[in-house]
Amino acid sequence: MLEIDKLEKILVGLKRVVDYNVRVRVKADASGVETDGVKMSINPFDEIALEEALRIKERGEADEVVVVSMGRTECQQQLRTGLAMGADRAILVESDDEIDSLTGAKILLALVEREHPGLVILGKQAIDNDNNQTGQMLAALWDRPQATFASELTISGDSATVTREVDVGLETIEIDLPAVVTADLRLNEPRYVKLPDIMKAKKKPLDIVPLADLSVAPAPRLTSVEYTAPEQRQKGVIVDDVAGLVAALKEKGLA
């Protein structure tokens, strides 16, 4: 039987998003949410994706981890953090325009065709637009398997076994490689970056590719018409004891 070599390369997507601890506010003119002076970070699910790729490499099952981001030049900060976590090199696809999920998937496909990774790991969704689309779209365009909401990933030769967190419990599927995996919360706990690693990361390669250099075909765009604040629930009553609670529930016909 032919012995299959380890994966040459894993590609990981890192999206720059408003930090998850920031309380997001809608702009007064309804044109978006406030991002001026707001702390920006790697999308937390993407951090989990990167951690998983690093662990696969550290187990000796892959040679190289490449992190990719797309957007404005500031995304280099998140790529440098990714390099400090342990990625070997980084690619920024630079564009001042907003990149929607389908265009993002097409950009990733263009990079996949250049880099030929054995595995692409992305976060299951970005915590800004909460779209949960890019990984599935990349898999469709690439005509390869997808394993979304992964909580466990085992590589064995030219296939992988993935446990997925689905509504009713845990589903296990087997996928041929190359494939796209999207990371859920329980896949792992990402490492903290240490100061010497930040210094080392400055010397690692970070390529900048203008979006125009990748021939990405346009698709019908969605128009963001307006952003509004959500309706707030009204604060109710505070009862003194269990008897008061039961009485209030009975009044509403709930007990």
Next chain:
Amino acid sequence: MSNILVIAEHDTGTLNPSVAKTVACAASIQDAKITIAVFVNGDDSIALQAAKLNAVDNVLQINNAANEHALAAVIAPQVASIASRYSHVFGPSTTFGKDLMPRIAALLNVNQISDVMEAIDSHKFRRPIYAGNAILTVEAQPDSIVIATVRTASYQAVDSDNTAPVEVQSSDADIPSHTRFVELKAGKSDRPDLQSASKVVSGGRALASAENFDIIYSLADTMGAGVGASRAAVDAGYVPNEMQVGQTGKIIAPDLYVAIGISGAIQHLTGIKDAGTIVAINKDEEAPIFEVADIGLVGDLFKIVPELEQALK
């Protein structure tokens, strides 16, 4: 007129309750003709359940041996091959729909509208972003097909006293074999399903251990309620992740939601904001959960919960 295809989610011979809610969203669009597509390996019972849903005009049962398990890579090309007959393709925003629908959208070269909470018209929708901290109104181009997932907590299921015609076909789409089902381990529970229960009791980190969660289960059983948990309780390992309520877990809309020892992080509140009545029990009177609770009780949950269970028996 909108010609809307709804993709049916089903498991072990039962139509998932999310389908009736996805149909409700489709039916809220003016002049909608609604078709439900059921992908099965010859099992006729799912299509019959789908045909009962009100507002449905017809049901397409698509047979293929590969449809034994609901894999996105298997179903997406079958949907894409018939999509040109429709103006819209909707799926529920469950893990099934979230997995499948973007794969369909990419095959059709369009962006997807995720988590629709309101259809303003046939091409304009409202959806939550930033874990529900903002609502985005988004519009698809008038000449392009609309692919969307429907936030089931935003819709009431349509009733089931219809008898729509069922048409049985087989699919000739090219189906890949690169993705294979291995097994499904369902969290076994005799309790009502968290997603569809009319009453839900949830516990948070204040429970302090997996063993202490027993008082939550016990109260829930007395009330006939489903059991949920905050992300903090899941992360602490007290309960499995399938019990997580919130933006990164399940988004639910029960008639009654009882939050016990849950402080009310924004991501948790996003998951319950469509609940009918929210009850909060917490020892910290400053906890944000009290800002959204209809009924609040400040105190020690280990004393209050058994007392409440006795009172409700």
